[in-house]
Amino acid sequence: MNSLNVYLTIGAALFSIGLLGVLQRRNLIGMLIAVELMLNGANVNFMAFNRFLAPDPTVGQIITLFVMGLAAAEAAIGLSIILALFRRLHSINIERAQQLRG
Amino acid sequence: MRWMLLGPEVYTFLAALGFLGISLAGRPNSGRDHLAALCLSGVGVLLAASALSEDAILFSEVYRVDLFSQVFKLLLSVGLFLIVCICGEVREIREENRSDFFALIFFCTLAMMLLVSGNHLLTLYLSLELSSYSLYVLVSLRRARDMGVEAGIKFFLVGIFASALMLFGMAVLYAMTRTMNLNALNGALHGMMGQPLVLLGVVLTLSGFLFKLACFPFHLWVPDVYQGAANEVTAYLAAVSKLAGMAAILRFVASVGQGGADLVQVLLVFSVASMTLGNLAAITQQDLKRLLGYSTVAHAGYVLIGVLTLSASGYASVVFYALALLVMKFTAFLVVVKVAGNGTNLHINQLAGLHRRSPVLAMALMVSLFSLAGIPPTVGFTGKFLIFVAAMEKGHFALVLIAMANVLISLYYYLLVIKAAYLLEPEGETGPIAVSAPTKVLATALVGAMVLAGFYPYPFMEIAQAAVGVLP
Numbered sequence: 001m002n003s004l005n006v007y008l009t010i011g012a013a014l015f016s017i018g019l020l021g022v023l024q025r026r027n028l029i030g031m032l033i034a035v036e037l038m039l040n041g042a043n044v045n046f047m048a049f050n051r052f053l054a055p056d057p058t059v060g061q062i063i064t065l066f067v068m069g070l071a072a073a074e075a076a077i078g079l080s081i082i083l084a085l086f087r088r089l090h091s092i093n094i095e096r097a098q099q100l101r102g
Numbered sequence: 103m104r105w106m107l108l109g110p111e112v113y114t115f116l117a118a119l120g121f122l123g124i125s126l127a128g129r130p131n132s133g134r135d136h137l138a139a140l141c142l143s144g145v146g147v148l149l150a151a152s153a154l155s156e157d158a159i160l161f162s163e164v165y166r167v168d169l170f171s172q173v174f175k176l177l178l179s180v181g182l183f184l185i186v187c188i189c190g191e192v193r194e195i196r197e198e199n200r201s202d203f204f205a206l207i208f209f210c211t212l213a214m215m216l217l218v219s220g221n222h223l224l225t226l227y228l229s230l231e232l233s234s235y236s237l238y239v240l241v242s243l244r245r246a247r248d249m250g251v252e253a254g255i256k257f258f259l260v261g262i263f264a265s266a267l268m269l270f271g272m273a274v275l276y277a278m279t280r281t282m283n284l285n286a287l288n289g290a291l292h293g294m295m296g297q298p299l300v301l302l303g304v305v306l307t308l309s310g311f312l313f314k315l316a317c318f319p320f321h322l323w324v325p326d327v328y329q330g331a332a333n334e335v336t337a338y339l340a341a342v343s344k345l346a347g348m349a350a351i352l353r354f355v356a357s358v359g360q361g362g363a364d365l366v367q368v369l370l371v372f373s374v375a376s377m378t379l380g381n382l383a384a385i386t387q388q389d390l391k392r393l394l395g396y397s398t399v400a401h402a403g404y405v406l407i408g409v410l411t412l413s414a415s416g417y418a419s420v421v422f423y424a425l426a427l428l429v430m431k432f433t434a435f436l437v438v439v440k441v442a443g444n445g446t447n448l449h450i451n452q453l454a455g456l457h458r459r460s461p462v463l464a465m466a467l468m469v470s471l472f473s474l475a476g477i478p479p480t481v482g483f484t485g486k487f488l489i490f491v492a493a494m495e496k497g498h499f500a501l502v503l504i505a506m507a508n509v510l511i512s513l514y515y516y517l518l519v520i521k522a523a524y525l526l527e528p529e530g531e532t533g534p535i536a537v538s539a540p541t542k543v544l545a546t547a548l549v550g551a552m553v554l555a556g557f558y559p560y561p562f563m564e565i566a567q568a569a570v571g572v573l574p
Contacts, residue, residue, distance in 0.1 A: 022263055031259060035263060045277070
């Protein structure tokens with residue numbers, strides 16, 4: 001087992017755990033954390049491919065930095081919407097948000 | 103005149119910053135804000151029109167200014183201007199949030215302008231996220247907070263899920279080709295499209311664009327968000343933000359898709375599912391905005407037909423359809439905003455007797471819905487005709503047949519709405535709707551444009567063909 005495969009396995013594992021979490025959890029904070037795991041899985045992949053495969057040694061690292069910044073912004077927006085929802089429903093369970101239906 | 107290269111983007115950015123400053127200064131005055139937004143977006147249209155012929159590749163090839171991007175930037179500016187026209191009184195957004203509202207729609211338009219020019223997967227990803235973040239907040243701003251926040255959280259969850267899938271797809275593509283630049287991808291992927299990993303990367307990367315376009319696996323947010331957001335925000339979502347999605351998916355598929363028979367199959371499944379689900383679900387809807395939301399899902403399916411032809415004529419038909427959708431959707435939402443004067447949601451029954459309460463709005467509603475359904479001689483018919491012809495050229499007979507059946511289904515629910523507006527009698531006594539003179543002029547002009555472009559589409563077809571000429 002060479003080193004690239006180790007990193008790819010970690011990346012894929014993080015991504016799969018995140019995917020499972022998004023689909024299975026009903027707690028909004030839990031879903032947010034799960035999506036962050038998916039993003040980090042992709043980030044590990046970028047770094048690993050960059051380290052072991054790519055000729056240009058900066059592309060993957062730059063992408064990872066940008067994604068970390070985006071993930072922070074995403075968490076801020078998400079948490080503020082979740083907070084607003086909690087003030088209304090007194091719950092962060094997504095199943096409680098069922099007012100919109102046709 | 104090299105500074106005109108980034109003219110529309112820099113201008114929109116400065117305008118958005120201006121509104122942010124007004125918002126920070128903290129003296130709410132919605133009349134002043136609306137006037138400023140109207141002037142700024144009007145000048146923006148002129149600026150985008152004068153930047154139409156710019157052509158360059160900037161910032162070590164991550165950003166591309168060409169006729170394709172400039173045409174879409176002009177369409178986005180026109181869309182922004184039209185939306186600002188109906189935002190005089192955004193009753194469902196609180197007075198102190200009005201300048202934030204204008205700042206956010208300008209930021210969102212800026213992000214979409216960056217998106218249509220993106221020539222690197224990272225540029226596409228960043229601008230897609232920036233526009234989505236603005237929209238998450240815009241949707242959540244509705245005064246009836248229960249609805250707005252619920253719509254916002256659903257929009258947010260589907261959005262970040264799609265963007266995480268997209269990022270993983272980009273990582274796979276990066277591993278296979280060792281590049282993220284669209285031009286380089288086009289060369290590197292040549293002959294590799296048969297490999298399962300490449301197909302996986304492309305399809306996962308597409309998920310972000312499909313979310314933007316409200317297409318099949320990522321359409322779940324559409325009806326709830328359309329219903330839950332303020333009417334003006336929904337109009338912006340439906341008319342303007344779809345444009346950028348179409349442009350991005352066109353540029354991406356044109357760059358990576360060549361020779362991808364499997365990719366065409368995947369897109370075909372998404373297209374059929376999107377059309378059928380959208381149209382069938384729309385039949386039972388009673389809330390007009392929800393109905394238009396499902397019709398958006400169906401239209402995303404028609405757009406994908408043009409994309410999956412992988413031919414210049416198909417791409418040109420999508421650009422033409424983008425123009426048509428902007429006008430049709432905006433006219434329909436103009437009627438929604440004006441009829442629901444106090445900013446609440448509009449039930450289809452509430453349209454009863456509209457032809458007497460406001461003949462102009464009733465006519466605008468009828469023409470826009472006929473156009474969405476694709477009845478000649480409206481621009482919607484011409485757009486669908488061009489897409490179907492392009493698909494027939496590539497031999498997708500079954501797909502066109504399914505699309506035709508879908509057009510018939512869609513006619514049913516559009517006619518239900520028109521029947522409510524023209525044939526139903528209102529239950530109680532309802533007075534005429536006060537429509538200002540500029541609104542009447544705007545509605546008449548839009549109706550004229552839809553019919554005229556249906557009769558005489560050639561100039562727009564030529565622009566569309568020239569625009570897709572620069573795609574690889």
